[in-house]
Amino acid sequence: MAKRWFPILRSEEAEKGHVAQVALLGKEFAVWRAGDGQINVWENRCPHRGVRLSLGTNTGTELKCRYHCWRFESGSGQCVSIPSIPQRPIAKAIKVATYRCAEKYGYVWVNLEIDTDLPMVSALEDRPLTTLRSLFTNASLATVIESLSAYCFLPENASNLEEALLPAKLSKLEPLTFEAKSKDTAIIFLLQPASEESTVIHAAVTAALTGIKRLTTLRHHNERMEVLRDLAESSASRLKTPHFEPAQQIRGN
Amino acid sequence: MITLYDYELSGNCYKLRLLMRFLGIEWATQKIDFYPGREHKADWFLQLNPLGQLPVIDDDGFILRDAQAILVYLASEYDHNRNWYDQNNPKMVGRIAMWLSFAESITATASAARLHDNLFYDLDIEKCRTEAHALFRILDEHLWFAEQEEQNWICSDKNPTIADIACFPYTMLSEEGGISRLPYPAIRRWTDRFKRIPGFIEMPGIFPI
Numbered sequence: 408m409a410k411r412w413f414p415i416l417r418s419e420e421a422e423k424g425h426v427a428q429v430a431l432l433g434k435e436f437a438v439w440r441a442g443d444g445q446i447n448v449w450e451n452r453c454p455h456r457g458v459r460l461s462l463g464t465n466t467g468t469e470l471k472c473r474y475h476c477w478r479f480e481s482g483s484g485q486c487v488s489i490p491s492i493p494q495r496p497i498a499k500a501i502k503v504a505t506y507r508c509a510e511k512y513g514y515v516w517v518n519l520e521i522d523t524d525l526p527m528v529s530a531l532e533d534r535p536l537t538t539l540r541s542l543f544t545n546a547s548l549a550t551v552i553e554s555l556s557a558y559c560f561l562p563e564n565a566s567n568l569e570e571a572l573l574p575a576k577l578s579k580l581e582p583l584t585f586e587a588k589s590k591d592t593a594i595i596f597l598l599q600p601a602s603e604e605s606t607v608i609h610a611a612v613t614a615a616l617t618g619i620k621r622l623t624t625l626r627h628h629n630e631r632m633e634v635l636r637d638l639a640e641s642s643a644s645r646l647k648t649p650h651f652e653p654a655q656q657i658r659g660n
Numbered sequence: 661m662i663t664l665y666d667y668e669l670s671g672n673c674y675k676l677r678l679l680m681r682f683l684g685i686e687w688a689t690q691k692i693d694f695y696p697g698r699e700h701k702a703d704w705f706l707q708l709n710p711l712g713q714l715p716v717i718d719d720d721g722f723i724l725r726d727a728q729a730i731l732v733y734l735a736s737e738y739d740h741n742r743n744w745y746d747q748n749n750p751k752m753v754g755r756i757a758m759w760l761s762f763a764e765s766i767t768a769t770a771s772a773a774r775l776h777d778n779l780f781y782d783l784d785i786e787k788c789r790t791e792a793h794a795l796f797r798i799l800d801e802h803l804w805f806a807e808q809e810e811q812n813w814i815c816s817d818k819n820p821t822i823a824d825i826a827c828f829p830y831t832m833l834s835e836e837g838g839i840s841r842l843p844y845p846a847i848r849r850w851t852d853r854f855k856r857i858p859g860f861i862e863m864p865g866i867f868p869i
Contacts, residue, residue, distance in 0.1 A: 420845055424869075425852050428842050435842070464869060473867060540804050543843035605843075625808060629801070 412526035413583070414514040414597045414609050417538050421446055421515055426470065428461035430601040431517065435459070436506070438515060441481035442467035448517045449484055450504035453477065460503065470503075479503045513538040514597065514609060530580050530595055535615035539594075539628045542608045544636045546643035548583075548600040551608060554639040555585055555596060560631045562590035563614070571631075594628065604643070608632060662687040662734075665708070665716040667694040671771060671829030672727035673715040674863040678825050679731055682859045683738050695779050728760040731822040743819045755815045756823045763826035765795055771830040773837025785838075792839050796847060799827065804846035812853050820857055828854050832866050 415429045416438055427438040428451060435451035437460035451459050453472040462473040469478040469487060478488040484503035489495075507518045509525050513536055516526040544551055561571035575587035575594070585596040592612070599607035610632065616624050662680070666673045666689045680687050692714060693699040701712045709716045709725040716725045719737075724730050735745035746752045769792035775781040776788065802814070811817035814824050832851055834841060841848055854860070855869040862868055 416845070420849070422849060425849055427845060428848065430842055462867070540801075541845075622805075622808060626805070629805075 410518075410520040411583075412509070412516045412518050413599055414512075414526075415448070415517050415599055415607075416515040417541060417609070418446075418510050418513050418515055419538075423467070424465050426461045426463060426465050428459070430605070430607075432519070432600055433602045434519075435461075436517065437461040437463075437470065439465045439470055439481075441465075443481075445481050446508055446510055446515055447481055447484075448506045448508040448515065449479075450506075452504075454486070454501060454503055477501075512536055513611065528581065528584055528595070528597070530584065530586055530593075531611070531613075534613045537612045537614060537616045537621060537624065539610045539612065539625055539632070541599075541610070542629075542632050542636050543601070544606050544608055544639050545604060546606060546636075546639035547604055548598060548606050550643045550646065551598060551606045551639045552585070554635055554642065555587065557638055558587045558594075558596075558631065558635050560587070560589060560592075560594065560628060562592040564590055564592075606639075608636070661720065663690050663718040664688070665690045665692050665705075665714060665718075667692050667700075667714050669864055670694065670714050671833055671863070672713075672767065674829045674866075675727045675825050676715055676717065676730055676734065677861060677863070678828070679734055679744065679822065681861050682744070682825075682857065683734070684859070685734070685738055728764060728822075728826055731760070731826060735822050744822050744825075746821075752815060752821075756821055759814050759823035760826050762795070762799070763823070763830075766792065766827060766830045769795060770834045770837055770839055773839060774830070774833055775837075777837050788837070789839050792834060792837070793843075796831070796834070796839070796841070796844050799831070800844040800846045803850045807846060807849070812850070814850075820854065824850075824854060829863070829866070836865055 413431055415431055416427055421427060421438055421440045423440050423442060429436045429438050437449045437451040439447050449460060451461050453460055453474060455477050456474050458472060458474040460470055460472060464471040469480050471478045476490045477486055479485065480487045484505040486497050486501035489497060509516045511526050512528065512531045556577045557574060559572055559574045575589040578586050580586055583598045587594045595611050595613065597609040599609060601607050610628065612624060662685065664676055664687050694714060699705060700714055706712055708723060711725065715727055715730065716723065717730050724733055732745060736747055739745065742748065745756060769788050772783050773785055773788040773792060776783045776785045813820045814827060815821045831847060852869060
């Protein structure tokens with residue numbers, strides 16, 4: 408599972424000056440963009456005392472840990488400043504664990520294994536895209552995938568509102584990539600398994616939208632995706648409910 | 661001179677310290693031993709606030725309780741630019757009142773979870789956390805769509821209002837009650853923006869940017 412590219416954040420949400428906190432496969436990552444635009448995906452843990460780096464400060468060139476202000480440089484993750492011992496050279500071994508990352512199709516992607524290729528989703532290649540609001544969902548990847556077939560939305564050229572109630576035609580493009588199509592409108596789902604019990608649902612419409620049209624589409628799909636999330640979460644909580652009768656209470660004498 | 665009956669670890673008292681700092685108002689602090697002393701339940705304090713809650717202010721004899729009410733009063737009385745609470749704009753007044761009430765719900769859930777975990781209050785902790793998460797989903801969605809329209813704040817595209825101040829502390833302290841903000845990326849960006857407001861001050865558990 409780990410040996411592939413995962414989408415973890417919409418690119419525009421990796422704001423300069425910010426450190427995003429992201430989960431993937433039960434691990435946490437600090438994601439930050441340097442002033443020169445470089446994106447960093449790091450283990451969310453300072454190598455000094457283990458504090459979450461997502462609590463720290465993005466200085467534009469370095470990420471500064473909240474606890475003892477050690478600074479780690481963009482790109483390499485190398486420690487470049489330890490304020491308590493300013494005179495001493497810093498060992499090369501003092502370094503944050505960094506991961507291979509890329510930006511494509513409007514998302515930040517990470518690969519936890521060494522891999523030479525860039526992320527590639529053929530359905531998104533050379534297509535105009537509008538990325539939608541990603542939803543953190545308290546349900547496993549498998550449960551989310553099961554729920555996807557219930558996704559329905561109002562297609563571009565709908566003749567009436569009832570068409571929003573017809574389930575879209577779902578196809579699996581890749582293990583974590585799905586397409587839901589209604590009439591001529593397609594939405595691509597990109598799934599991020601955050602942990603065994605949670606999944607982030609990313610989605611994009613294959614059309615370049617602007618202005619009011621874009622906002623209306625964002626709101627419509629957000630509303631539909633929240634219905635999808637409710638469905639996945641209620642199946643997840645049903646799965647958690649034990650399927651046995653409570654034992655009869657035994658009265659002691 | 662304003663006197664603030666204050667407890668350092670209280671997010672509700674912190675709301676008033678923030679606004680007074682943003683507005684550049686001088687104030688005097690009357691420290692209340694909330695924990696473990698329970699001074700807010702002492703007879704003399706109940707004379708000031710029969711609810712036995714912090715904060716309370718005394719502005720030259722004008723006594724007012726309730727963090728949200730005090731935010732409205734201080735902004736109306738001392739913010740002559742009407743940035744923090746534009747009482748001449750009825751829609752803005754309505755929106756701000758809506759989010760002040762939302763902030764009160766954050767207090768009833770996320771802050772309650774923190775009191776349970778840190779000051780040993782006897783509460784249904786799972787219920788507090790579940791309800792806080794439900795509120796944070798609503799706030800995250802609201803802020804995400806605000807960002808899409810280049811609006812950085814809860815009620816206004818131009819500047820923060822007392823609605824932002826009211827929602828900030830107990831959102832920012834949620835992890836002290838076991839409520840992670842990892843699922844709420846738009847809330848995390850908004851708290852960063854909040855910390856960059858000129859005059860921002862900290863409280864224990866809330867760090868500068």
